[in-house]
Amino acid sequence: MAPFSSCTDVRPEVAEFEAYEPGLSMEEIRLRYGLDQVIKLASNENPLGVPPSAREAMKAAICQAHRYPQGGNPKLVQALASRYRVGPERIFVGNGSDELIDLLFRVRAVPGVHNAVAFSPCFGLYVTQAKMAGVELRRAPLGKDFEFDFDALLNLTDENTTLAFVTSPDNPSGRVARPERLKAFARALPPACLLVVDEAYMEFADEGQSLLAELDSLPNVAIMRTFSKVYGLAGMRIGYGILPAILTDYLWRVRLPFSLNILAEEAAVAALGDEAFFLDSLRTVREGRALISRELKEMGCSVIPSQSNFIMFSPPAGRIEAKALHARLLERGMIIRSLGSYRLPEWLRVSVGLERENRLFLDLCREFIGA
Numbered sequence: 001m002a003p004f005s006s007c008t009d010v011r012p013e014v015a016e017f018e019a020y021e022p023g024l025s026m027e028e029i030r031l032r033y034g035l036d037q038v039i040k041l042a043s044n045e046n047p048l049g050v051p052p053s054a055r056e057a058m059k060a061a062i063c064q065a066h067r068y069p070q071g072g073n074p075k076l077v078q079a080l081a082s083r084y085r086v087g088p089e090r091i092f093v094g095n096g097s098d099e100l101i102d103l104l105f106r107v108r109a110v111p112g113v114h115n116a117v118a119f120s121p122c123f124g125l126y127v128t129q130a131k132m133a134g135v136e137l138r139r140a141p142l143g144k145d146f147e148f149d150f151d152a153l154l155n156l157t158d159e160n161t162t163l164a165f166v167t168s169p170d171n172p173s174g175r176v177a178r179p180e181r182l183k184a185f186a187r188a189l190p191p192a193c194l195l196v197v198d199e200a201y202m203e204f205a206d207e208g209q210s211l212l213a214e215l216d217s218l219p220n221v222a223i224m225r226t227f228s229k230v231y232g233l234a235g236m237r238i239g240y241g242i243l244p245a246i247l248t249d250y251l252w253r254v255r256l257p258f259s260l261n262i263l264a265e266e267a268a269v270a271a272l273g274d275e276a277f278f279l280d281s282l283r284t285v286r287e288g289r290a291l292i293s294r295e296l297k298e299m300g301c302s303v304i305p306s307q308s309n310f311i312m313f314s315p316p317a318g319r320i321e322a323k324a325l326h327a328r329l330l331e332r333g334m335i336i337r338s339l340g341s342y343r344l345p346e347w348l349r350v351s352v353g354l355e356r357e358n359r360l361f362l363d364l365c366r367e368f369i370g371a
């Protein structure tokens, strides 16, 4: 590498980064198209909003905001430990799963020596944080209809592979990895490799799809989850991991001491205890998912079976292209996700909303597809 010559030179990995391009905000779209209301079904957020219990907890915590959070967030760690019946020494919490992903690369991979593996397409953060850490990320394409191809992923690993990321249910496909297959994959990995199963959407899947209950017999597996989806707290930035205790210990040592703020911690503890909100979210998502999947299929769309809170679909060939459908929905105030950044220009992803939002989305699709 050429030596730095100026006080504004940056690491080559950083120089390659492209600026994050945020989409138009809901307010910008409302103004641009002169709309009364805008509906956002683009980011897999919880359509029910913030759990009432978490709102109350945050209000009460505001008066403590002049204090630093307690190091190690013991209150939340303990609540998660009880909930999942694992020792608190195995639980790590951070500023969104995003922070955990970032730290895993920096803790488990020596830049320029170790590598990581993931599928393609995959969650964008795996790609950006690997790059930021200077770690090679090897990608195996998903199989036909976005099925997991674990043999292809395994083929990319070698003795220097220290991380393997699998998202289940996957984003953007919504597919869940069969637990038996995932376990066989974990057992076949080289000894230095930690399998990280990103279960951000697992609560929405059918029973028995998570590896969480079997972690004791899977020493090289870690699980990541989040409060951003089923718990309705995406804006508060709270993610957590259940990992081998030794790794958790290292993660705590290097995490910025106060990355999880006081309001976030109180909100998370309250949401975790709010069984009514949790069940309501599940019911809303499962019913909405069934409705959207069924009706999109009736319109002739290709629909990937989803175990998540979103649905990936492709409009019928010859009727309207994905890009055009996305634009026309936007003009009418319906924001869904185009998948260009996943290099899937033919596909769109819609998050499950409230029933009236889902019906409006479907009515607009019917109009634009002409079904």
Ligand SMILES: *Cc1c(COP(=O)(O)O)cnc(C)c1O
Residues within 6 Å of the ligand: 044, 095, 096, 097, 098, 099, 123, 167, 171, 198, 200, 225, 226, 227, 228, 234, 237, 238, 239
């Ligand atoms: C939404 C999502 C997360 C959650 O990220 P947070 O930083 O906790 O909001 C993690 N992984 C995937 C694949 C996701 O789609």
